[in-house]
Amino acid sequence: MALNIQRGRDHGLPDYNTARECLGLGRKNSFAEINKNQPELAPETFIGPEELERLRAVYDGDLDQVDIWAGGLMETTSNGPGELFRFIIKDQFVRSRDADRFWFENEKNGLFTPVEIAFIRNITLWNIIVAATSINGSALQKDPFHYTENDPCYAEHPFEGENRTISENDMEPCTKLQIFDYFTGSEVSYALSFLALGIWVVEAVYNHSRRVRARVIAVLLILAHIRQHRIQEARKLQHRKTRSRDPSRIKTYAVILRKTSNGMMVG
Structure with a gap:
């Protein structure tokens, strides 16, 4: 809470009442007007006179000093954000949509015809789930x-x-997270690796034999390759278990075709 209030001040956000006035929502004349929700409707989200009185005490009774974050939160109703935050959130999404030249409802970009746009509007989450899963x-x-x-x-x-x-x-329980143990199943490889490394060190110190060093290096490389192959196989096996879906069974409900420069339709 304190971090968001300070962040708002650092960015020069207006106070609660000024923000409401600038957005055409009208100023509040008293702390009691901030939230007139009814406790019997949703007591778990109800902000009543006691909470509003605490807010008044924090700001010494000066409604024009209330930060936009604190005041906006105090408007919360049983149906979610209050009037101020609803306006801000909606305005943000509308601006993002209207400024996106690739938005599917933008007929000026030439991506979709009116018929295709109407078809997209009728696609529901049910259609997406059926099309993208088995x-x-x-x-x-x-x-x-x-x-x-x-x-x-x-x-x-x-x-x-x-x-x-x-x-x-x-719902069914989620698949548990899997942890790869790089040691289990590779005990022999680890042991031989350290043994070969020890032999290499001993031979290098006492005999200075290039042939011995070359053999030891070859053994180490072979063991490393075997261990890497086992790890990859374990990952593939786990991947098949967690994603055991037959691609041939995936049903496509609808494919929206995007026009290319030569007028062809690409799925």
């Missing part, structure tokens, strides 16, 4: 984040009400 479309509800009585798996996860949000309890 999941059968009939096994996935149309709204991946919710499911209703007519959706798959309802019998296994019944619920009451009009809708139900899927939680982590409804």
